[in-house]
Amino acid sequence: MSDLKSLTLDALHRELGGKMVPFAGYDMPVQYPAGVMKEHQHTRAAAGLFDVSHMGQVILRGESYEEAALALETLIPVNVAGLAEGRQRYGFFTNDQGGILDDLMFANRGDHIFVVVNAACKDQDIALLQNGLPDGVAVEVIEDRALLALQGPEAEAVLATLNPAVADMTFMDVAVLDLNGAECWISRSGYTGEDGYEISVPNEAADAFARALLADERVLPIGLGARDSLRLEAGLCLYGNDIDAGTSPVEAALTWGIQKVRRTGGARAGGFPGADRILTELDSGTDRVRVGLKPQTRAPMRDGVALFASDDAGEDGGDQIGHVTSGGFGPTVGGPVAMGYVPTAHAAPGTVLYGDVRGKRLAVEVVALPFVAANFKR
Amino acid sequence: MKFTEDHEWLIADGNIITVGITEHASTSLGDVVFVELPEVGTEVEKGDEVVVIESVKAASDIEAPVDGEIVEVNSALEDEPGKVNEDPLGAAWFFKVKVADASVIDDYMDEAAYKALVE
CATH class of the missing domain: 3.30.1360.120 (Probable tRNA modification gtpase trme; domain 1)
Incomplete structure (x- = not known):
């Protein structure tokens, strides 16, 4: 190494x-x-x-904040131009299939945008910004x-x-x-x-x-x-586990991150990679969705655990219906906590599913996120 | 007390062997949050995975160090897995296994040899 x-x-x-x-x-x-x-x-x-x-820390600079913001909006389904000076917002880069390339934070710093991206994705993200933004918007990588x-x-x-x-x-x-x-x-x-x-x-x-x-x-x-x-x-996604290039923001339950102005009927609707799929999903929903999962025993259910509708591990137990994407022990909760993808029909809080842990099907309940309430100063 | 290369400790009392993990193992595992024990009465063979330990980091196994029958398990660990970190050489023993002949553990390391292994 x-x-x-x-x-x-x-x-x-x-x-x-x-x-x-x-x-x-x-x-x-x-x-x-x-x-x-x-x-x-x-x-x-x-x-x-x-x-x-x-x-990764990156500055995007055009003639004005708005110029850089409208350029960034071509890469993310988020309201960048409408963000007030001195404010930060969460967003995600999407691909042409509507999957998530990375998530990010961006801030309006008056005459430019300050962006923070994930370490594992930063080379990809910087290339995406350099290739995807017009020449008038400079991409400055902060080293x-x-x-x-x-x-x-x-x-x-x-x-x-x-x-x-x-x-x-x-x-x-x-x-x-x-x-x-x-x-x-x-x-x-x-x-x-x-x-x-x-x-x-x-x-x-x-x-x-x-x-x-x-x-x-x-x-x-x-x-x-x-x-x-x-x-x-806190119910927050880890890129590469809970969201990736194969999951859309709607499947990932990140629709709160797509403001009305970028949705169908909004002033700047669409115009980002994968807009067809994402706008359709916003209207008609998805087959699967990310949910909170609370294992009902003390055994942690970690990333990759297969989820089933039945506790019957035999032939009548049915096919796998979902999987855990992040899981472990929650010290504040005092027990195991997890997140994963399940069919929308099984996504209501209170639904009991079964996770395969070392060959045993253990009960796990679908719960609302987060596990621990946020403690922000609003 | 004898020690295995898998960082288990063994104490013989007649032909009953008590098995736990060493301080070194409990420190490397990190905070233990879950312990799954075998059922009393299970016949085990040396090398069988008999205990699952999950820490905040990962899941790992304890293998049976000898052939024999599980005659007692430390159920208290299921409710208080943190004992594995607090008192690995004492209160946090995992199981007792009845062997045909206690001399089977003679080939395992003594304390000096184990210390040399982990230092």
């Missing part, structure tokens, strides 16, 4: 006792000495610091900044010790503020279901900034393990 890339804060992670594993081409901390369970619970109770510098997330109910109080102005931001606001002497690009958002911030910080200032946060006793460093259990409890 000699081609594994190191994070800017690699030395700090090792100093903190981080267990490093390969993830999306980077050497990343999967956990620290506290362990996944404690890291998860600490994030829900106080504040956790995550290094997500593996993700000189780390990306950290501070998440949890104490995140605001902790970050406000470095600059009280962060407390004035509400969920999905973005701002450029000085933190610990560095110009930081801040959004009030995250991937845990908790209140918190994602902070783009210049590489040369990242170590001092992270140490300033970790010096606060309310903050623990959090690895990829707890990041996954936190986002799963």
Whole structure:
């Protein structure tokens, strides 16, 4: 794995006792000495610091925000042009078949768009932007900044010790503020279901900034393990597991991310890859849909577990009807939690299905997401 | 106490062998969240997968270290799987297996040899 890339804060992670594993081409901390369970619970109770510098940061710049926004709208079925300055929104790149190429966050920063994409997809996404946007829109890949997330109910109080102005931001606001002497690009958002911030910080200032946060006793460093259990409890999709090039946003239950203006009858309806399928599905529904799944025993149901309508594993038990795409133990829930795809006819909360775990069909109930209510500052 | 290369510990009391996992194994597994135990009375052969342990990271198995009959299981682990991390060498034993001849465990490592393996 000699081609594994190191994070800017690699030395700090090792100093903190981080267990490093390969993830999306980077050497990343999967956990620290506290362990996944404690890291998860600490994030829900106080504040956790995550290094997500593996993700791609990109600036799209045209003559105006609107020019760049209308260009980006040709690649995503989302209202970009209508996003107010200083605000961030969730979106997803689609392909011509209506599948999801990646999900992303984008922000209106006045005269340009700031985009954050997944690490595993960033080369593809950057190529997509470079090839898919008109010449008048420049694609600037940000290589000189780390990306950290501070998440949890104490995140605001902790970050406000470095600059009280962060407390004035509400969920999905973005701002450029000085933190610990560095110009930081801040959004009030995250991937845990908790209140918190994602902070783009210049590489040369990242170590001092992270140490300033970790010096606060309310903050623990959090690895990829707890990041996954936190986002799963929050019902948030992991690209590559819960959404991929073969799943449409409608199947993925992400229709809330497609605003009216891009739907049939809207002022800028369609005009994105896969619009035929996605607009049709918005009107007539899909055969399958992503749902929350609550295993009824203590046994976790992990990604790949086959789902059946019957607990009869014999010939009369029927064919597989769906599968788990993410699953594991939810420390806050105190039991196993999962997400997966099931036929729409079996998608109503309360429906009991059966997951094949090591040859046994164990009951699992379809439930509404999230498993743990979001704790955002609206 | 004897040790296997699969990081199990074994204690013989007459011809009953108690089986658990080592501190090293419990630390590597991470927080244990689920334990599935065999049924009492099951005849097992050395190498059979008899216990499933799931941690926050992944699922893994414990193999029977000897041939014999499962005569007791530690059902408390089903309700409190976290004991595997808290007290792997004590309260978190997994099962007891009755063997024909307790000398079958003599070939396993002693503590010094096991320490050398994991260090």
